[in-house]
Amino acid sequence: MLPFGNTLRAIRLAFKSLLLHKLRSGLTMLGIVFGVFSVIAMLAIGEGASAQAQQQVLALGATNIIVLSVKPPADSAQASGGGRGRSFGLQYGLLRSDYRLLRGLPKIVGAVPIREIFSETRYLQKTPNARVVGCTSQYPDMNHLTMQRGRFIADADEDKLLNVCVLGAGIAAELFPFEDPIGKAVQIKTYRYEVIGITQERTASAAIGGSMSGQDYNKDIYIPLKTFQVRIGDRVATAQAGSFSAEQVELNQITIQVRDQKDVLPTAEVIKESLARTHAGKKDWDVVVPLELLRQADQIRQIFNIVLGSIAAISLVVGGIGIMNIMLATVTERTREIGIRRALGARRTDIVQQFLTETIVLAGAGGLIGVLMGLATPVAFEGIQWVVENFVLDSGTQNSPLSKMFTDMHPKINWFSLPIAFGISVGIGIIFGIYPARAAAYMDPIEALRHE
Amino acid sequence: MRLAAQLIDLQKHYHLGEHTVMALRGVSADFPEGDYVAIMGSSGSGKSTLLNILGALDRPTLGNYILAGYDVGSMSDDELSEIRNRRIGFIFQSYNLIAQNTVLENIQVPMLYRRDARRISAADEHRCLDLAEKVGLGERLDHRPFQLSGGQQQRVAIARALVNDPEIILADEPTGNLDSATEKDIMNLLTALNNEGRTIIIVTHETSVARRAKRQIVMKDGLIERDGMLLTEDGK
Numbered sequence: 066m067l068p069f070g071n072t073l074r075a076i077r078l079a080f081k082s083l084l085l086h087k088l089r090s091g092l093t094m095l096g097i098v099f100g101v102f103s104v105i106a107m108l109a110i111g112e113g114a115s116a117q118a119q120q121q122v123l124a125l126g127a128t129n130i131i132v133l134s135v136k137p138p139a140d141s142a143q144a145s146g147g148g149r150g151r152s153f154g155l156q157y158g159l160l161r162s163d164y165r166l167l168r169g170l171p172k173i174v175g176a177v178p179i180r181e182i183f184s185e186t187r188y189l190q191k192t193p194n195a196r197v198v199g200c201t202s203q204y205p206d207m208n209h210l211t212m213q214r215g216r217f218i219a220d221a222d223e224d225k226l227l228n229v230c231v232l233g234a235g236i237a238a239e240l241f242p243f244e245d246p247i248g249k250a251v252q253i254k255t256y257r258y259e260v261i262g263i264t265q266e267r268t269a270s271a272a273i274g275g276s277m278s279g280q281d282y283n284k285d286i287y288i289p290l291k292t293f294q295v296r297i298g299d300r301v302a303t304a305q306a307g308s309f310s311a312e313q314v315e316l317n318q319i320t321i322q323v324r325d326q327k328d329v330l331p332t333a334e335v336i337k338e339s340l341a342r343t344h345a346g347k348k349d350w351d352v353v354v355p356l357e358l359l360r361q362a363d364q365i366r367q368i369f370n371i372v373l374g375s376i377a378a379i380s381l382v383v384g385g386i387g388i389m390n391i392m393l394a395t396v397t398e399r400t401r402e403i404g405i406r407r408a409l410g411a412r413r414t415d416i417v418q419q420f421l422t423e424t425i426v427l428a429g430a431g432g433l434i435g436v437l438m439g440l441a442t443p444v445a446f447e448g449i450q451w452v453v454e455n456f457v458l459d460s461g462t463q464n465s466p467l468s469k470m471f472t473d474m475h476p477k478i479n480w481f482s483l484p485i486a487f488g489i490s491v492g493i494g495i496i497f498g499i500y501p502a503r504a505a506a507y508m509d510p511i512e513a514l515r516h517e
Numbered sequence: 518m519r520l521a522a523q524l525i526d527l528q529k530h531y532h533l534g535e536h537t538v539m540a541l542r543g544v545s546a547d548f549p550e551g552d553y554v555a556i557m558g559s560s561g562s563g564k565s566t567l568l569n570i571l572g573a574l575d576r577p578t579l580g581n582y583i584l585a586g587y588d589v590g591s592m593s594d595d596e597l598s599e600i601r602n603r604r605i606g607f608i609f610q611s612y613n614l615i616a617q618n619t620v621l622e623n624i625q626v627p628m629l630y631r632r633d634a635r636r637i638s639a640a641d642e643h644r645c646l647d648l649a650e651k652v653g654l655g656e657r658l659d660h661r662p663f664q665l666s667g668g669q670q671q672r673v674a675i676a677r678a679l680v681n682d683p684e685i686i687l688a689d690e691p692t693g694n695l696d697s698a699t700e701k702d703i704m705n706l707l708t709a710l711n712n713e714g715r716t717i718i719i720v721t722h723e724t725s726v727a728r729r730a731k732r733q734i735v736m737k738d739g740l741i742e743r744d745g746m747l748l749t750e751d752g753k
């Protein structure tokens with residue numbers, strides 16, 4: 066529409082007249098500054114939260130399908146438990162035959178059966194509680210575990226029913242604060258197991274839905290599954306509050322891996338159908354698909370972004386109204402100047418351009434400052450986290466999942482949001498600038514000249 | 518002789534609710550190129566209204582205003598702007614400089630609104646400096662209006678009126694706010710412009726000012742009462 070040189074001159078003029086009223090221009094700009102800042106900050110926090118969720122889900126493996134044993138609700142438990150004989154206690158969950166069945170399904174490249182109990186462990190005077198996991202040699206690959214020292218359980222250990230164990234980094238430090246654990250023997254229940262390796266530290270995975278509790282891999286002790294079956298057995302008795310209960314579970318979990326992400330969902334369906342058939346409708350199992358959780362997390366992220374973005378957008382609109390208000394006052398104040406310019410030959414479009422440029426420069430400068438402030442979001446958020454950690458959370462709530470989620474979260478600036486937020490601020494300048502600019506342009510020049 | 522402007526039975530009405538004010542009720546006059554006219558008359562007789570129409574700031578309600586061969590009454594707002602920019606130079610009683618601009622910038626304003634050459638070239642800059650020199654303000658280019666006396670401000674306005682080289686200079690009581698010595702300086706400037714061949718139309722209450730013109734028009738109640746060489750430089 067206008068030659069470039071003109072636009073540049075118009076912008077320079079706009080700056081000049083805005084600088085005439087520095088305080089007023091600055092205050093007017095604040096609305097846009099904080100609007101843009103909050104858009105960027107909100108998006109960064111939403112992005113950070115979703116990145117956190119995504120990371121936790123990815124830790125479960127995007128090509129993995131997790132099949133879990135689920136304890137049936139209490140009333141149905143009585144019925145099935147009674148049916149199988151009181152002496153065995155409650156029997157439920159995945160069977161070794163399920164593992165053999167699932168392992169044979171097409172597209173599956175790996176399957177790890179797991180049996181776990183919580184038990185006291187002992188080395189000399191140290192008796193920490195740990196999660197004892199019976200598993201096979203494929204376990205570290207599927208759970209992104211790496212060895213710090215020694216080796217993991219091998220197939221040969223299983224075949225020979227060896228009493229060997231691998232310690233998580235945390236439990237190793239607890240049992241052996243001063244000694245080298247390798248070669249020492251840890252007692253679990255009635256047997257002693259020789260330590261053959263220690264795993265690298267690994268961040269805990271999050272609790273997913275209702276079916277998977279979060280896993281702190283650092284407190285795990287791994288032993289060969291067959292050894293588990295023979296030495297510890299399927300049946301676990303717990304005595305609590307005077308009553309005695311027993312459970313009989315063959316496998317707690319089967320982690321299945323498919324070759325390709327596109328095979329995940331169809332294979333999960335096949336698994337569900339197979340288990341529904343073999344368990345005869347008894348719902349003592351569940352299938353968790355991390356990939357699906359990833360999709361859900363992504364949707365939640367989008368919802369978050371839209372909601373947070375909209376809230377921030379409201380402050381931008383408020384900022385725009387502030388600008389419009391000031392521009393209307395400016396136009397009234399400069400009525401005389403408008404009359405002079407019109408008398409000297411300015412067209413209406415020239416006046417519109419002059420005032421619109423001023424509004425856009427004001428909003429754009431505010432947007433630019435807001436973007437710069439937005440870049441500081443991570444630092445600002447760290448400050449908030451520090452305040453929350455030191456003044457809001459006490460030792461009781463510090464480790465709750467929610468507060469952990471908050472304190473572990475890092476805002477992630479979405480680089481797209483920077484030009485977009487700046488563009489929106491310029492757009493706000495245009496939208497809220499047009500009315501005052503037109504009001505200026507459509508004044509009667511003679512009356513404008515007479516204005517005091 | 519070519520006409521710079523021609524008024525044919527010009528009327529201007531203002532509607533104030535029920536009431537209609539007839540500010541001009543049928544004014545006809547010819548303004549040959551190079552003319553120097555003073556418009557006089559009592560307050561409210563329609564002098565400013567007439568001058569605003571002559572300056573293409575306003576359109577007549579009835580009748581025709583022919584400026585350089587064009588009928589101004591039928592022009593669009595943009596065309597009126599162009600006429601004002603190209604062909605008219607305004608000088609106001611209250612100077613009407615832009616407060617935040619320097620002397621030089623004020624002189625340049627009409628150049629910003631030229632249709633063809635909006636960029637201010639080196640030649641344009643030179644022309645502005647020459648004009649400032651001509652009105653005696655060569656030393657004060659960087660001053661702002663509030664740093665100048667009334668007479669100096671009016672000189673800036675005159676330089677600004679000349680910058681696009683207009684055929685007609687319109688002045689509404691240009692010396693109304695000035696003392697008699699400064700009035701004389703300003704009128705000397707206007708006379709010099711007329712001697713260059715520019716048409717000058719000036720509204721005034723002062724006979725001392727009107728006497729400098731070649732021709733006087735006296736208005737009364739929206740009509741021309743008398744028109745001709747009513748006053749001469751030397752006495753009545």
Ligand SMILES: Nc1ncnc2c1ncn2[C@@H]1O[C@H](COP(=O)(O)OP(=O)(O)OP(=O)(O)O)[C@@H](O)[C@H]1O
Nearest residue numbers: 531533538539540559560561562563564565566567
């Ligand atoms: N915008 C307007 N609306 C209504 N009436 C107007 C308007 N402008 C001028 N008038 C009326 O038109 C008449 C002529 O006014 P004008 O300003 O032309 O007088 P003038 O001769 O310039 O007077 P003065 O010497 O006091 O400046 C007056 O009665 C005035 O009230």
Ligand SMILES: [Mg+2]
Nearest residue numbers: 564565566689
């Ligand atoms: Mg008047």
